[in-house]
Amino acid sequence: MKFSHIVYFCLAVTFAQAQTPIHLIPQPVRLEPQSGAFTLSKGTTIEYNQADGRVVAEMLSQQLNVPTGLGLLPKAGKSGKIQLTINETHDNQLGQEGYTLDASPKRIVITANKPAGLFYGIQTLTQLLPKEIESKTAVSQTWSVPAVRISDYPRFGWRGVMLDVSRHFFTKEEVKRFIDQLAELKFNTLHWHLTDDNGWRIEIKSLPKLTEVGAWRVARTGHYGDRPSPKPGEPKPYGGFYTQNDIKEVVAYAQARNVTIVPEIDVPGHSMAALAAYPELSCTKAQVNVDPGTPFSEWYGNGTFKMKVENTLNPSDENVYAFLDKVFTEVAALFPNPYIHVGGDECYKGYWAQDPGCQALMKQLNIRHVEDLQGYFMNRVEKILTAKGKKLLGWDEILEGGISPGATVMSWRGIKGGIEAAHAGHNVVMTPTTFAYLDYNQGDPTIDPPIYANLRTQKSYSYEPVPEGVDAKYILGGQGNLWTEQIPTLRHVEYMMYPRGWALAEVYWSQKEAKNWPNFVQRMETHFDRADVARINYSRAVYDAIVRTSMNGDKLRLELAGEVPGLDIYYTTDDTMPDQFSTKYTQPVDLPDGNITLRVVTYRSGKPIGHLITLTRDALQKRVGRF
Incomplete structure (x- = not known):
C-alpha cells in the first residue's frame, strides 16, 4: 500500500467515526466513507448475477432474516437492492478471495472474482449493520448500513x-x-x-x-x-x-x-x-x-x-x-x-x-x-x-x-x-x-x-x-x-x-x-x-493491569502497565481494597519491607474496568524478571 493510501485510509476511518463508527475486523485494504446510509426493509431485494453466487446469496438472506424478520428471498438478477456480482473480467488485484463493497443510500453492490470473495463481502456487510444483527431472535429496529466504498483482499492465503x-x-x-x-x-x-x-x-x-x-x-x-x-x-x-x-x-x-x-x-x-x-x-x-x-x-x-x-x-x-x-x-x-x-x-x-x-x-x-x-x-x-x-x-x-x-x-x-x-x-x-x-x-x-x-x-x-x-x-x-x-x-x-x-x-x-x-x-x-x-464468550483481560517486579538494590521494585490506552491504575499495600481514591500508579515504585499484600485495580473514565489482582510479597518476589 502506498503512503498516500495509508494517510487517506486513516483520514477515512477518522471521518467515518465522526459519523457512524465503522469498526471492521479484520481491517480492509481501503475504506472510503460516503454520505448517508442504506436501510433494509421488506422491499429489499437480494440478487446474484451468476449461478455460482446463489449459495452466498442464500447465506446472506439467512444471516439477515433471523434478526430482522424481513423474510428476504434471493433470486437471480442484476438489479437487486443488495446485488452480488461475480466479475465477467477477472480483477487481478482482488484475486481469489478479494471483493469490493459499494454501499449508497439506494443500493449495496458486492463484486468479486469468485464466490469466496462474495462470501467475505457479506461478512463485511454484516459487520456494517448494527450489533443486533448478531441476535438469535427477531429484533424490531432500523437496520441501516453506512454508505461506504470498500476494496479488500487478503495478505496471506x-x-x-x-x-x-x-x-x-x-x-x-x-x-x-x-x-x-x-x-x-x-x-x-x-x-x-x-x-x-x-x-x-x-x-x-x-x-x-x-x-x-x-x-x-x-x-x-x-x-x-x-x-x-x-x-x-x-x-x-x-x-x-x-x-x-x-x-x-x-x-x-x-x-x-x-x-x-x-x-x-x-x-x-x-x-x-x-x-x-x-x-x-x-x-x-x-x-x-x-x-x-x-x-x-x-x-x-x-x-x-x-x-x-x-x-x-x-x-x-x-x-x-x-x-x-x-x-x-x-x-x-x-x-x-x-x-x-x-x-x-x-x-x-x-x-x-x-x-x-x-x-x-x-x-x-x-x-x-x-x-x-x-x-x-x-x-x-x-x-x-x-x-x-x-x-x-x-x-x-x-x-x-x-x-x-x-x-x-x-x-x-x-x-x-x-x-x-x-x-x-x-x-x-x-x-x-x-x-x-x-x-x-x-x-x-x-x-x-x-x-x-x-x-x-x-x-x-x-x-x-x-x-x-x-x-x-x-x-x-x-x-x-x-x-x-x-x-x-x-x-x-x-x-x-x-x-x-x-x-x-x-x-x-x-x-x-x-x-x-x-x-x-x-x-x-x-x-x-x-x-x-x-452469545459468544471472550476474555476481558486486556483491561487488567500488567504487574512486573525487579530488584533495585535490596528493594523490591513494582512496575505496572496497561495493555490498552486510557487505563488508570490504582494500588494498595496496606490491606485495604483499592479504588480510584487509592494511590495512582505513575512510575516504578520501591515496595515497603514487610509481609505486605499488593492489590491492583484498573479504572477508565472514572469507572472500574479490570479484575482485582492480589499478590503476596512472596508472589511478587517470584515475579522478578519473569513478566
Whole structure:
C-alpha cells in the first residue's frame, strides 16, 4: 500500500467515526466513507448475477432474516437492492478471495472474482449493520448500513486456527459453530487436531479399535497433568469420535463457508490413544491407557523431556507402516484439501534407543543417532501420503533428520524453524508459541486458570509473519493454535480465542502497513458488544493491569502497565481494597519491607474496568524478571 493510501485510509476511518463508527475486523485494504446510509426493509431485494453466487446469496438472506424478520428471498438478477456480482473480467488485484463493497443510500453492490470473495463481502456487510444483527431472535429496529466504498483482499492465503479435539471432544455441532465464527473473521483454514495421547477422534473402518478403545478414557477432573492414573477395570465413559459421515458433513459445512479443513493424525509420538487400541505397534508391546491427563512425562529446563509411558510408534516395525497406510487411505478419502498434517512433534526416542529392532534398523541405514530414525519414519509416511495424492505437513520437528523438498512446515517453536525451512525452500505456515498459542494465559496468571505460559492480545496483534531476511513467497500465512488440555467446553474455547483470535485475523488478512493497536482496541471493543449479542464468550483481560517486579538494590521494585490506552491504575499495600481514591500508579515504585499484600485495580473514565489482582510479597518476589 502506498503512503498516500495509508494517510487517506486513516483520514477515512477518522471521518467515518465522526459519523457512524465503522469498526471492521479484520481491517480492509481501503475504506472510503460516503454520505448517508442504506436501510433494509421488506422491499429489499437480494440478487446474484451468476449461478455460482446463489449459495452466498442464500447465506446472506439467512444471516439477515433471523434478526430482522424481513423474510428476504434471493433470486437471480442484476438489479437487486443488495446485488452480488461475480466479475465477467477477472480483477487481478482482488484475486481469489478479494471483493469490493459499494454501499449508497439506494443500493449495496458486492463484486468479486469468485464466490469466496462474495462470501467475505457479506461478512463485511454484516459487520456494517448494527450489533443486533448478531441476535438469535427477531429484533424490531432500523437496520441501516453506512454508505461506504470498500476494496479488500487478503495478505496471506493461509489464515487458520487449529482446534484440538483429542484432549476434549467437541461435538460436530460445536465444531460447526466454531467454523461459523472463523468464517465471519475471514479465516479460511481449520486445522483439526484429531488424534493424540488423550483420544482418537476419527472413525477408521478398517481399524475399528481406534475408536472402540482409543476414543474413550476414564473420567477425571482437576488440573490437567496432575490427574490420577486409571485404575484396573475402571469404566471409560469420557470421550467420543466422529463417524465418517460426521466428517463428511462437517467438511461440506466448512466448504460452503470457504473454510478448508486440514486433518492432523499426530505420529510417531503423541500416539498413546492409538497404542491403547493396538499396543503391538509400540516397541515394548505393553498395554497402555488413553491418558486422562496424568503426569506421564518429565520436562527439563532445556526443552528436553522423558516419557514415563510409551506413546510412540515403532519406526522399525513394518506393521506400523501397514497400519498408517490404512489410516491415511481413509483420511485422504474424507478430506479433499491437498494436505494431511502428520504431527511429528515432541517424539520421545528413549524407547527406540532400547529397542533391538530400532538398533538393527539404524545399523542397516548406517545412522549413529537415534534421532535420525524420525527422518526415516517421516520419509516413509510421506511416500504413503504421496501415493494417495496428498502433501505432507508437519510441525517444525520434521526438519530433524531430513524431509523432501515438497514437505510443508508449521513453525511453532518460535520462528526459527520457519526461517530454516524457508531458507531450505520449504513452504511454511507460521504459528509460533510466542504470538499464536491461544491456550496460553491472556492476562494475569492469578486471574485466569493456571497454565505454563502467557500471551497477551497486544503481543498477538504485534506479530509479523514474514521474518526478516526470508523470501515472502515461502510464507503461506499463519494460524493460531488452540490446544485444549485446560479447555473442556466450547464456551471456554471462545474465552481463550477472543480477542486474540480477532487480532490474528487481522494479522493474517490485513495489510502490514495498516496495523495500529489503539485503533484496533476501538474496533475490538465494538466487537465485545457484538459478541455479547451473538452469545459468544471472550476474555476481558486486556483491561487488567500488567504487574512486573525487579530488584533495585535490596528493594523490591513494582512496575505496572496497561495493555490498552486510557487505563488508570490504582494500588494498595496496606490491606485495604483499592479504588480510584487509592494511590495512582505513575512510575516504578520501591515496595515497603514487610509481609505486605499488593492489590491492583484498573479504572477508565472514572469507572472500574479490570479484575482485582492480589499478590503476596512472596508472589511478587517470584515475579522478578519473569513478566
